[in-house]
Amino acid sequence: MKTILIIEDDIGIQKQLKWSLSDYELVFAQDRASALTQLRRYEPEVVTLDLGLPPDPANASEGLACLNDILALKPNCKIIVITGNTDTEHALKAIALGAYDYYQKPVDPEVLSIILARAFKISELETENRALKSANLGNNDIIGNSEAILKACRTVEKIAPTEITTLLLGESGTGKEVFARAIHRQSPRVNKPFVAINCASIPENLLESELFGYEKGAFTGANKTTLGKIECANGGTLLLDEIGDMPLSLQAKMLRFLQERVIERVGGRQEIEVDVRVICATHRNLAEMVAEQSFREDLYYRISEITLLIPPLRQRGHDIVVIAKALLNKFNLEFNTQVQGFTESAMQAMLQYAWPGNIRELQNKLKSAVILADSKYITVEDLALAVQHTKxxxxxxxxxxxxxxxxxxxxxxxxxxxxxxxxxxxxxxxxxxxxxxxxxxxxxxxxxxxx
Structure with a gap:
């Protein structure tokens, strides 16, 4: 139930409001001091404030001072000032100081109820907007304001200006490439190429030539000299995605490149200097792979000068809803649809679901839901989530x-x-x-x- 702080010294009006605004939890205060105490205790989003407060009920000085105090403690609070039926001057002054709206006595509960409902709706929209703004770091496409994601973003800000080799760890679908691009965009290399290669998606016998390039005639079908991904990233940033899947036979050559910043193309004999910032990413446990000798220990320590752990979606709390709303706006534009939001049960289902596929799975679920939705609000059925309800x-x-x-x-x-x-x-x-x-x-x- 939504809470309203009623700052009113007239007991009769208090009783009238308590009876007529039964859909809300009402908290009362009779003066400026008790109002600030109640504000700290209940942190209401909406406040009604009678400007004629004691010890100076005949004037608005105490009420206006209370208004300033409330806004100093809770700047986004929606304050509806209540004035006498001829006191427009003080009402307008309160609006100028930051009050949301004003209402003149005598109190009509139906009219006041409409004003309150609108105030709560505006407060909700502003809160959502602030969340989206604080959740987006420039154009990095990192969305979220949970403590885990903000900590990761602060790490990005610190390491981006450096040349340190970074290892991004996280489950599949958590956005490791998005974080790599964020590092690139905030680095001095922002105007140079960003090149990504997925070590798991290229056959072992082709990965070396994809990375290092090859000379003409190096093998059958090599009709011309071709640059590899490393040379293509010269001056910029290279993302070695899923480096945990790199063949052991190729890891020694990769280690030499990382140490010396020189490469040799397949079939070539000439060393080529390359200026590139390297970011690596994997969903695998490299420490365990080192222990099992399926990943070189020296390469592991070379690529993990600093390690950034990207949290899975299930550990990001309300970020799930924030990301879902941002994706909904994106898909509405992409598919020319007009889905306005989610039902309450759909949002609860998203928060309870484990999201084994992380953000990639959320994208897929929402994309199909936007296309198939029969109403303006996405339902649990549209999302098709197998939710196990928490006891x-x-x-x-x-x-x-x-x-x-x-x-x-x-x-x-x-x-x-x-x-x-x-x-x-x-x-x-x-x-x-x-x-x-x-x-x-x-x-x-x-x-x-x-x-």
Whole structure:
């Protein structure tokens, strides 16, 4: 249920709103101080604010000061100011200061309900827009704002300006090539070629000539000298995708190139200097392959000067929905469709699904769903996901662990003071006591200090 903070000192109006806005969870405050306390505790997206607050109810000074305080703490909050029926001047001043809208007394619950619904919708759209903006790093096509993906993006920003050889690790479909292109685009080599070669997709007997090129007459059918992928990337960036599938026989020649930055074409005798930044990627466990002697140890350490682990989609939380909405916009343009979004059950299904094929699987599911959808909103049936629903007791355990850790952390920061612990957590002291009893954290009460 959506929460609204009602800042109103008139008890009669409070009761009227509580009765008429039963679809919302209402939190009340009577003055500026209690309003800020409730704002920190409940973090509402929408607030109604009577400008005539005590201790100066006849004027709007206290209400306008409260407006400024709220926006300082929560800039994106939608504030609807309530004024007297002739006080347009202060209402417009509040709008100029950042209020979302204003409404003049007497309160008509039906009209106010429409304004509130619109405020929540605008807040939802703005939140989604901010998520998409923060999730996109320039034109890197990296979408997401989960902690795991933001950490990976910060690593990209740090290593891109350098020449360090980078190893990208991640499951198939997680976007390893997208990250490689992001490194290239943020590097000084951005205006030079980006060349990618998949070591697993080329037959072993052809991979060497694909990488290093060949001289005319080097083998049957070599009618002319042909440059390899490494030479084609000269000055730019070379991505060796799925390097874990590179034949052992070719790994020694690759090691020499990485160490000396020189190559010899197949059938050639001349060393050719190449200036190229190398990025490697694989879904395999190279450390295990080194132990099994199916991958050269010296090559492994040479390509992994720095290693970037790209998280699988199932570990990226709400990023799944953010990516899905971005892909939906893309496919609407591509197929000239007008699908507007997803049903709530479809979004829940996407969040619960394990996505073994990661982003590549999500793309395929959405592409077919956009084409086959019978309505303006994609349903669970359109996505055709085999979702195994999470048991409620598992969710309860996750919540218990998270809340227990948060309480203990806040308790430590508060030096054992339960009042300060409750304030840090944004809850009341009785609520904290209830949680301590619920999770059997009795040691916290036994060592409580009240300094």
């Amino acid at each position: 409620i007791d598992t969710l309860r355990k996750v919540r218990e662990l998270a809340e227990t850790q948060a309480i203990r952390h806040a308790y430590t920061l508060a030096a054992g003071n339960l009042s300060k612990t409750a304030d840090t957590l944004g809850i009341t002291r009785p609520t904290l006591y209830a949680l301590i009893d619920k999770y059997r954290l009795h040691d916290l009460r036994n060592t409580e200090t009240e300094s």
